[in-house]
Amino acid sequence: MSAKPLLLVVACALVDTDRRVLIAQRPEGKSMAGLWEFPGGKVEPGETPEAALIRELHEELGIETKEACLAPLSFVSHAYENIHLLMPLYVCRRWQGTPEAREHIALKWVRPQALRDYPMPPADEPLIAALCDLL
């Protein structure tokens, strides 16, 4: 049995009209710096996953979306060294504003088949396959 704390993180695949997905590069000073991830973050106490994701998309990218525009796609359950990550991935195709890197080094729109060219956190691997199937 693992005694690691469970960490609930919500993540989002923003999908544009060309079926490309937005990934964001983690900054220096954070764990897994330099890796590319799906925008998102930890669900705070008292928050729903959807509210957390809407908040994170605003904080990280400066865009606005709403719950009706968030479709659950898949989730990962991944053992890191100190925590066990449970991370649902939502797909969002409708938002307002243009994503800008407010908390990341860079943003990139990538075709799902090309996601494997970008180093991502180990937990994310199964999500790439789910996005390739969807898109």
Ligand SMILES: Nc1nc2c([nH]c(=O)n2[C@@H]2O[C@H](COP(=O)(O)OP(=O)(O)OP(=O)(O)O)[C@@H](O)[C@H]2O)c(=O)[nH]1
């Ligand atoms: N947003 C996001 N987080 C991910 C992904 N994959 C993955 O393992 N994570 C992990 O989920 C956690 C997200 O936390 P966060 O973004 O709110 O917090 P953070 O980077 O400031 O936290 P940290 O530096 O303490 O790890 C991190 O530990 C991050 O490494 C992903 O694709 N998107």
